Amino acid sequence: MKKSLIQLLLSASTCLAMMATSPVLAGDYEGVTIDAKLIGGQQYEGLYALISNWESATGAKVNIVSKKNHFELDREFKSDIAAGTTDWCVGSNHSSFAPQYPSLYTDMSPYNNADQLAGFIPAMIKSSTIGGRLVMLPRAQFDVSVLYYQVSLYEDASNQSAYKAKFGVDLAPPITLNEFKQQAIFFADPPNFYGTQYAGKDEGAAGRFYEMVVANGGAMFNADFTPAFNSDAGRESLQWFVDLYEAGAVPPGTTSYLWDELGAGFASGTIGINLDWPGWSGYFNDPEASKASGNVGITVQPMGSAGIHTGWSGFHGFSVTEDCANKEAAASLVTFLTSEASQIAESAGGSLPTRSSVWDVVVAAADGDEYRTMALNAFKEGAKHAFAVPQTEYWIEATNLIFPELQAAILGDKTVDEALQDASDAVDEMMQENGVY
Amino acid sequence: MIYKKLPQWFLLILPAIIILAAVILIPLLFSLYSSFTSYRLTRPDTLFNWIGTFNYEKAVKSGVFWAAFGRTILFLTIALNLEMFLGLGLALLVSRVTRGQRMLRTIMMFPMMFSPVLVGFQFKFIFNDNVGLVNNALQSLGLSNSAIPWLVDEKLAMFSIIFAEVWMSTSVFAILILAGLFSIPQDPQEAAKVDGCTPWQSFRHITLPFIMPFIFIAMAIRSLDVARAYDIVQVMTNGGPARRTEILWTLIGRTGYVDAKMGYANAMGYVSIFLAIFFTIYFFKKLNAARVELGMAR
Secondary structure, eight states, X not given: XXXXXXXXXXXXXXXXXXXXXXXXXXTTTTTOEEEEEEEOSXXXXXXXXXXXXXXXXXXXXXXXXEEEOHHHHHHHHHHHHHHTOOOOOEEEEETTTGGGOTTTBOOOGGGSOHHHHHTBOHHHHHHHEETTEEXXXXXXXEEEOEEEEEHHHHHOHHHHHHHHHHHSSOOOSOSBHHXXXXXXXXXXXXXXXXXXXXXXXXXXXXXXXXXXXXXXXXXXXXXXXXXXXXXXXXXXXXHHHHHHHHTTOSOTTGGGOOHHHHHHHHHTTOBSEEEEOGGGHHHHTOTTTOTTTTOEXXXXXXXXXXXOBOOBEEEEEEEEBTTOTTHHHHHHHHHHHTSHHHHHHHHTTTOOOSBHHHHHHHHHHTTTOHHHHHHHHHHHHHHTTOBOOOSOTTHHHHHHHHXXXXXXXXXXXXOHHHHHHHHHHHHHHHHHHTTOO | OHHHHSOHHHHHHHHHHHHHIIIIIHHHHHHHHHTTBTOBTTBGGGGGOBOTTHHHHHHHHOHHHHHHHHHHHHHHHHHHHHHHHHHHHHHHHHHHOOSSHHHHHXXXXXXXXXXXXXXXXXXXXXXXXXXXXXXHHHHHTTSOSSOOOTTTSHHHHHHHHHHHHHHHHHHHHHHHHHXXXXXXXXXXXXXXXXXXXXXXXXXXXXXXXXXXXXXXXXHHHHHHHHHTOOHHHHHHTTXXXXXXXXXXXXXXXXXXXXXXXXXXXXXXXXXXXXXXXXXXXXXXXXXXXXXXXXXXXX
């Protein structure tokens, strides 16, 4: 009830603020229709309700021609590029997907001066700038994985004494990846309880591997995009996955799990510690949906052997197509949807902002809610260590070559060395074939 | 006017020719052409980048492609034979039922009515290692004390997919074979009984030859279906883990739509078509032989 009231007040203040601060004069785009292809889903819809405010302020109309999840939008965008039907104007974008569309979106720098961009977290603007062109503006949908854990495991006296006796240190949420692995194996009691779990396929698996490689002091690619993950850091990272699997500390099906299965897994109460996205925090603590509710702790993600925290991150945003008939109007809509006021309204729903000033508002709104405050503190700390995917349009294609090899090592079909060598060779061949070097 | 010079029969079938060309021939020729280019969905200009037989050479040299090709043949062979035996058994049982046969026939067709995507999700849940029905049942009954990785283990994963495929499509065989059973003339059966044939002898030498054409028709139809299998595998395992369940169309689908390499995907598709052509010719030859045996063809 209290949360709803806060959200209502935030939304109302947002509308007023937008009317007061909108740089666009009423009627500026009278008669203009902006066709938009937007990401759909419950957590994204709240922002779209505000579009009518922009329509009233500018006289333009927004026609949402497509609303799908990002994987479906990705296929649609690729089909549009192939068919040459890219004259719609505004599209949802994501930092992991953006490099794939080098010709689809226009540079938004001419429509946003330095002051307007200064409000965003600088790393986000850097990740949105591909080949020197600002191809998207971030909305309040920022993702970086933090560490979720079952509090009772750490409060249990027998766990504490057994852990101390075995490892000589006190039992506390892990600070390093090695501790993470050690504790996951310690907590595991298969098939009833598993220490942890991980995304085992698609970009999820490759992304987790990527952040481990960075945390262990390595890199996925060299500056010229030759593969660099077949290194000591790569071997250390892949061995981490293999060790957990061999020890039975993860569900045997983890190599076919992606975000939904992982979310459902932690919510089932059968997983001890879990690296996962901010969007799950509410669900995990919802008594109606999660057996772990009331027992969830959240803290910053652990760091690797190089002293660097994991931090593979992504964020959603909006872009304007190169073929849009009225780019200025489209850019105005994007500026509106990513403005401070819009971000305050959107993050009232629980998502994380991409503007520094909005963080303070969100933290203040959570005052008195112990769980939300803990979550936000963890996300804020986690966000400091965030880094985006390598900026190559072949990232998704590379991940499709890497993840089957990671799986092969995890399942014992190949050794760690063989898997990394094969993955590296395949990525190298793909990059050469695409003329990257 | 040119059209007045054209023969009337041609004018009459011209609309059909135009429609067929538009929906079949042109897309086929386009995909064939693009298989000789470096066409990427995200770079339309690459459609004009002619690279000769590079994509075909790459496919032919690719271990991943041939592994998927082999797995598809294995999948096809096991699924088709299992469906045939189970369908034959079901049809024989149902043909013996004297009351409520229509209802049984309708119930038998239920699995066919499900979308393959739905069947995929259903069996993905049933075979889930952690919260799945099968593992929970086995553990509750004390038959297993571990989480069996149905969708991960190399053999079990293929078994699970084949199980789902067989569950959905056995009734295709059953219905077609049942139609065959109904068309068998009663005279030879009665003559066999009078001559003292055992039920096995009657089945082997009278029933089976009569229903063989129906079995081969079902085989030909299903071989084309299974050779193009995609939905169930995509949903249940997406070809993984570690490519353990990768079949041709999950590989081609990912290459074309996720990696956007449509030229290469089309080249793999054309190589794969030979598989479908081979099975179709093989089963039609068998069908013809069965019809010759019955004196229905020469």
